[in-house]
Amino acid sequence: MAYTEQEILSGLAEIVAEETGLPADAVQLDKSFTDDLDIDSLSMMTIVTLAEEKFDVRIPDDEVKNLATVGDAVTFIAGSQA
Amino acid sequence: MSHPTDVVVTGLGATTPLGGDVRSTWAAALAGESGARRFENDWVEKHGLPVEFAAMLKVKAEDVLTRPELKRMDPSAQYAIIAAREAWADAGSPEVDGDRLGTVVSSGIGGIITTLDSWDTMHEKGARRVLPMTVPMLMPNSPVAYVSLEFGARAGAHALVSACASGAEAIGYAVDMIRAGRADIVIAGGSEATIHPMPIGAFAASRTLSLRNDDPEHASRPYDVDRDGFVIGEGSGIVVLESAEHAAARGARVYARIAGLGLSADGYHITSPEPSGDGQIRAMRSALKDSGIAAEEIVHVNAHATSTVVGDLIEARSIRGVLGDDADHVALSATKSMTGHLLGGAGALETIFTVLALHDRLAPPTINVETPDPELVLDLVRDTPRALPGGEIAAINNSFGFGGHNVALVVTSV
Numbered sequence: 001m002a003y004t005e006q007e008i009l010s011g012l013a014e015i016v017a018e019e020t021g022l023p024a025d026a027v028q029l030d031k032s033f034t035d036d037l038d039i040d041s042l043s044m045m046t047i048v049t050l051a052e053e054k055f056d057v058r059i060p061d062d063e064v065k066n067l068a069t070v071g072d073a074v075t076f077i078a079g080s081q082a
Numbered sequence: 083m084s085h086p087t088d089v090v091v092t093g094l095g096a097t098t099p100l101g102g103d104v105r106s107t108w109a110a111a112l113a114g115e116s117g118a119r120r121f122e123n124d125w126v127e128k129h130g131l132p133v134e135f136a137a138m139l140k141v142k143a144e145d146v147l148t149r150p151e152l153k154r155m156d157p158s159a160q161y162a163i164i165a166a167r168e169a170w171a172d173a174g175s176p177e178v179d180g181d182r183l184g185t186v187v188s189s190g191i192g193g194i195i196t197t198l199d200s201w202d203t204m205h206e207k208g209a210r211r212v213l214p215m216t217v218p219m220l221m222p223n224s225p226v227a228y229v230s231l232e233f234g235a236r237a238g239a240h241a242l243v244s245a246c247a248s249g250a251e252a253i254g255y256a257v258d259m260i261r262a263g264r265a266d267i268v269i270a271g272g273s274e275a276t277i278h279p280m281p282i283g284a285f286a287a288s289r290t291l292s293l294r295n296d297d298p299e300h301a302s303r304p305y306d307v308d309r310d311g312f313v314i315g316e317g318s319g320i321v322v323l324e325s326a327e328h329a330a331a332r333g334a335r336v337y338a339r340i341a342g343l344g345l346s347a348d349g350y351h352i353t354s355p356e357p358s359g360d361g362q363i364r365a366m367r368s369a370l371k372d373s374g375i376a377a378e379e380i381v382h383v384n385a386h387a388t389s390t391v392v393g394d395l396i397e398a399r400s401i402r403g404v405l406g407d408d409a410d411h412v413a414l415s416a417t418k419s420m421t422g423h424l425l426g427g428a429g430a431l432e433t434i435f436t437v438l439a440l441h442d443r444l445a446p447p448t449i450n451v452e453t454p455d456p457e458l459v460l461d462l463v464r465d466t467p468r469a470l471p472g473g474e475i476a477a478i479n480n481s482f483g484f485g486g487h488n489v490a491l492v493v494t495s496v
Contacts, residue, residue, distance in 0.1 A: 017149075018153060021149060049214065
C-alpha cells in the first residue's frame with residue numbers, strides 16, 4: 001500500500017524531529033535540510049536510513065545530494081514506492 | 083616529592099546506582115544503601131543467564147537527556163555527559179580558554195551496547211539498516227569525544243583503557259596534563275554501560291560475578307567470609323581538576339588535592355592479580371612517594387575490593403604491606419558493597435568518594451559484612467560512616483583491572 005505525500009511528510013517529520021530535536025511541525029516541504037534544519041551529512045544519512053525502512057523504499061547514495069528540501073525527499077519517496 | 087603545580091578538585095559529577103547526582107549518591111552511600119536490583123526483563127529465561135541482578139542506574143538517562151542525545155550517544159557516553167555537566171556546573175562553569183581545557187574520560191569496555199544492538203539490526207534487517215552513527219557511538223573514545231565537544235575542550239581528549247582501573251587512570255593522566263602545563267583545567271573520569279545479557283553472561287562465564295540471586299542487595303560483600311564475586315554496575319563519575327593557581331585566581335571552591343599517583347603493571351596473568359600483591363604495593367608506594375606523604379599520614383583507604391574471593395584477599399595483604407602496623411587504624415571502606423562494580427567508572431566514582439570523605443571528614447561504610455574474613459585484618463568501616471580526624475589528612479584510592487593494571491591515587495584535604 002502506497003503512502004500519500006501527506007503521510008510521507010508527517011512520517012519524515014517524525015524521523016527528523018527524533019534526530020534533531022526540532023519540533024515536527026518545523027519540518028515543512030519548503031525547508032532545506034542543511035540551511036533551515038541544520039542537518040549535517042551524517043544526520044542526513046541517518047534520516048535516509050530510517051526513511052528507507054519506514055517507507056520501504058531505496059534511496060541510493062547518489063540521489064541523496066539531490067534532496068535539498070523536505071519536499072524533494074517527499075517527492076522522491078512517493079515516486080519510489082512500488 | 084613536591085610538584086611545582088598542585089592539582090586540586092573543584093567540581094564533582096556522577097550518575098550511579100545510588101543516585102542521579104553526587105549529592106544523592108553520597109547521601110545513599112553514607113546511609114549504607116545498596117544499588118543492586120533484580121532484572122525486570124526476560125533475560126534470565128531467554129538467555130539462561132546465571133546472574134539475575136545488577137546495580138543499575140537509579141535515574142535513567144532517558145529521564146535526563148533529550149531524544150536526539152539519546153539516539154546519538156551510546157549509554158556509556160550518555161552517562162559521561164550527565165556526570166560531566168554536573169561536575170562542570172559544580173565547578174562554577176569556569177571561564178577558560180578552550181585550548182587550556184583538557185578531557186580524559188575512560189570506559190573499560192566501550193560502546194558494547196551499540197555494538198551488540200547494531201549486530202542485531204544487521205542480522206535481522208541487513209547491512210543497509212545499520213545506522214551511520216554506529217561507529218562514532220561504539221568507539222571507546224566516544225564518551226571523551228562528546229565531553230570534549232560539549233565544553234569546547236581542545237587541550238587534548240584522551241581515553242585511557244585499563245579495564246576496571248580506567249577511571250582512576252584517567253584522573254591520574256589528567257593530573258599529569260596539568261603538572262606538565264598542557265592544561266589549566268581537565269574534566270576527567272570514567273563511565274561504563276554494560277547492563278546487557280552478553281557482557282553479563284561473559285563476566286559470569288569468567289566466574290567473577292556473585293550468584294546470590296535470592297538476595298541481590300546483600301550480594302556485594304567485600305571482606306565478608308561468604309563473598310562470592312562482584313555485582314556488575316553501571317554509571318559514571320567525573321571530576322573537574324584544576325591547577326591550584328588557576329583555582330585560586332578565580333576563587334573556586336576546592337574540595338581536595340590529588341597529591342600523588344602511582345601506576346604499575348603485574349605482568350603476571352590476564353585476570354588474576356599477582357598473588358604476592360607486588361604490583362599493587364608498587365602502585366601505592368609510588369603514589370605516596372609522588373605525593374610526598376608518609377604512609378603514617380594516611381587515615382583512610384577506599385579499597386578496590388570488588389567482593390571476589392581472591393582479589394579482596396590480595397589487596398588486603400598489599401595494603402598491610404604498604405601501611406604496616408598503621409593499617410590497624412586506617413579507616414578502610416569498600417564502597418562497591420553499595421554501588422556494585424562500575425568497571426571503567428569505578429575508579430572515578432571512588433575518587434569522588436575519597437575526595438568527599440576528606441572534605442566531609444567522614445569515611446563511608448562497607449555494608450554486608452556479616453562475618454569478616456579472618457584473613458583480612460584491617461580496620462574496616464562497617465555499616466555506618468566513621469568520623470575522620472581534623473587537620474591535614476590524606477587517603478589512598480586503589481583501582482585495579484583485568485590485565486594486571488594497578489592505579490593508586492593519594493588524595494589530601496585542603
